[in-house]
Amino acid sequence: MSLRHALLGLLDARPASGYDLLKTFETSMANVWPATQSQVYGELGRLTDAGLLEVSAEGARGRKEYTITDPGRAELRTWLLAPEPPRPVRSEMLLRVFFLDRIAADRARAYLTAQGAAAEARGAGLAALEESVPWDDGPLSTYGRIALEYGKRQAAMQASWAAWAAAQIPADTSAWDGATGGAPAGGGEGGAADRAAENQ
Amino acid sequence: MSLRHALLGLLDARPASGYDLLKTFETSMANVWPATQSQVYGELGRLTDAGLLEVSAEGARGRKEYTITDPGRAELRTWLLAPEPPRPVRSEMLLRVFFLDRIAADRARAYLTAQGAAAEARGAGLAALEESVPWDDGPLSTYGRIALEYGKRQAAMQASWAAWAAAQIPADTSAWDGATGGAPAGGGEGGAADRAAENQ
DNA sequence: TGGTACATGTAAGGGGTTACATGATTTC
DNA sequence: GAAATCATGTAACCCCTTACATGTACCA
Numbered sequence: 001m002s003l004r005h006a007l008l009g010l011l012d013a014r015p016a017s018g019y020d021l022l023k024t025f026e027t028s029m030a031n032v033w034p035a036t037q038s039q040v041y042g043e044l045g046r047l048t049d050a051g052l053l054e055v056s057a058e059g060a061r062g063r064k065e066y067t068i069t070d071p072g073r074a075e076l077r078t079w080l081l082a083p084e085p086p087r088p089v090r091s092e093m094l095l096r097v098f099f100l101d102r103i104a105a106d107r108a109r110a111y112l113t114a115q116g117a118a119a120e121a122r123g124a125g126l127a128a129l130e131e132s133v134p135w136d137d138g139p140l141s142t143y144g145r146i147a148l149e150y151g152k153r154q155a156a157m158q159a160s161w162a163a164w165a166a167a168q169i170p171a172d173t174s175a176w177d178g179a180t181g182g183a184p185a186g187g188g189e190g191g192a193a194d195r196a197a198e199n200q
Numbered sequence: 201m202s203l204r205h206a207l208l209g210l211l212d213a214r215p216a217s218g219y220d221l222l223k224t225f226e227t228s229m230a231n232v233w234p235a236t237q238s239q240v241y242g243e244l245g246r247l248t249d250a251g252l253l254e255v256s257a258e259g260a261r262g263r264k265e266y267t268i269t270d271p272g273r274a275e276l277r278t279w280l281l282a283p284e285p286p287r288p289v290r291s292e293m294l295l296r297v298f299f300l301d302r303i304a305a306d307r308a309r310a311y312l313t314a315q316g317a318a319a320e321a322r323g324a325g326l327a328a329l330e331e332s333v334p335w336d337d338g339p340l341s342t343y344g345r346i347a348l349e350y351g352k353r354q355a356a357m358q359a360s361w362a363a364w365a366a367a368q369i370p371a372d373t374s375a376w377d378g379a380t381g382g383a384p385a386g387g388g389e390g391g392a393a394d395r396a397a398e399n400q
Numbered sequence: 401t402g403g404t405a406c407a408t409g410t411a412a413g414g415g416g417t418t419a420c421a422t423g424a425t426t427t428c
Numbered sequence: 429g430a431a432a433t434c435a436t437g438t439a440a441c442c443c444c445t446t447a448c449a450t451g452t453a454c455c456a
Contacts, residue, residue: 009299061452088234099209101339139301146365157357165346
């Protein structure tokens with residue numbers, strides 16, 4: 001239930017309306033914890049009912065400004081300090097890799113190359129962003145740079161992995177014929193790829 | 201709707217029962233695309249209704265063995281070849297980083313250090329797994345190694361990022377007092393951290 | 401006055417998690 | 429005979445996405 005904590009975190013910095021928060025979710029937070037209009041308004045209502053937020057002002061056009069309450073701040077700090085168990089990770093990309101032996105080798109290579117190109121584009125976008133931000137020595141700059149650095153390193157890792165991976169597929173895969181997609185037939189020993197993805 | 205494709209991919213290799221598939225989701229696929237019992241049995245029913253699977257045998261204890269059909273294979277290949285738009289990514293860890301200025305610097309440093317240790321443990325687990333698998337030159341080994349390598353590189357990247365990040369937090373943060381969590385007050389210019397996370 | 405931005409809300413449906421519920425077969 | 433394993437199914441609930449629905453204020 002982290003949308004709740006994202007809202008508390010943003011409102012802990014300054015009061016805001018649903019509309020204000022929504023813009024943040026569509027821009028700044030878009031790649032960390034995106035949320036839709038429907039979700040934001042709904043959760044603001046629930047947080048208010050729960051006493052973690054309160055409506056501190058009502059403005060023109062039905063605008064409601066929300067302010068975090070003491071219980072809300074307590075909840076935020078609890079969440080920040082509690083090492084909750086990591087949620088299950090799903091990677092559609094790795095799922096595809098898992099089954100890439102079902103398509104022709106050149107198609108598989110093209111898929112990996114495209115993934116690499118996409119990662120490089122993401123990395124370039126982040127580098128440009130880093131240049132455009134006037135960093136200082138304050139906490140916002142420090143943690144902002146840390147978050148941005150994660151994205152840059154992840155993009156770089158994905159790009160180099162994809163290049164490496166594409167090169168792993170041999171130019172001549174004629175020896176694979178018959179083994180491709182065909183059942184290893186044995187009643188349950190599982191293929192190497194099965195075991196390999198464990199603990200990814 | 202990738203659970204569907206995970207099931208088709210597994211059944212494209214060999215027929216299996218829901219119970220068999222379930223074991224795969226709890227072990228081999230656990231870190232690529234985990235799924236629960238509830239989900240697997242439900243989706244197998246829906247896939248059968250849709251004609252992408254068929255019940256090819258019924259065994260003891262009500263066991264049903266599912267086999268992929270031609271339309272099922274076609275759907276699998278379509279999915280493998282279609283570059284669908286990437287789904288939104290959510291990272292609870294980065295969301296916490298985003299708000300780490302709300303807690304004391306030593307707590308923040310401890311959080312990052314713990315993340316690094318967890319990543320190192322994952323990496324070690326993958327290295328051990330790699331050692332234990334009898335790799336060959338076949339397609340299963342090739343794509344299995346590629347998937348595993350992704351996990352190893354990601355773990356290494358996370359560990360080194362976490363170490364770097366912890367070191368970014370200055371030993372003396374007394375200069376941060378007052379700026380921490382306090383609203384920049386301005387009506388919407390946004391802090392550096394906001395902008396920094398953009399496009400992560 | 402017409403368009404854009406501001407501003408909030410609801411409804412339907414998909415996918416996932418947890419928990420409940422049941423029964424057959426094998427193994428010790 | 430008891431326990432573990434095999435084997436399937438259902439119900440409730442949560443979170444998210446998309447789409448529908450409505451109305452106000454500002455600006456050119």
